[in-house]
Amino acid sequence: KAGVTQTPRYLIKTRGQQVTLSCSPISGHRSVSWYQQTPGQGLQFLFEYFSETQRNKGNFPGRFSGRQFSNSRSEMNVSTLELGDSALYLCASSLAPLNTEAFFGQGTRLTVV
């Protein structure tokens, strides 16, 4: 079956702009989590959605937001982009909210210039 799909794969934006990233989970998975990966910082948890509800949120400013649709697809939005937002954004899906075995997409590489 198809894996986790993230679009776009690469994105270049200008400081101050906003961006929307998309994630389609594995069919049947209802939990979607978002992570930010930067060099030396590992994967930092952004938020997790289950059945269209945000169940947990990491320590990121309010410029980072997300939502989940009834088909479990999820979007992540970052407004007023800063240079430090340049990172690989990863989406993971799992059957249940516990994320015990989450399956990751290939990520979206965002570069802010």
Add this chain to the structure above:
Amino acid sequence: DQQVKQNSPSLSVQEGRISILNCDYTNSMFDYFLWYKKYPAEGPTFLISISSIKDKNEDGRFTVFLNKSAKHLSLHIVPSQPGDSAVYFCAASEPQKLVFGQGTRLTINP
């Protein structure tokens, strides 16, 4: 506050020998631990996991050890193969999220 730490940013091992990757955590509420492997330009791939009620889990060449009293887990790969060269992340599970370490870049030399 880094709740999951991988103190070695990189590790170099000769092909055929054992690779040992280490991870320390601070939160005693974590009840499930996982290792992920990541190649460049790809998302992390689940490798192996262990519940906090166990101290060892084995899957082929991969074995994860958990020492709860020391809040330490390790991943052993034996024998190491060139295809094992990747970044390895340990992760700890708390409700609704995974907390990841910074990763260790493993290089297997022929």
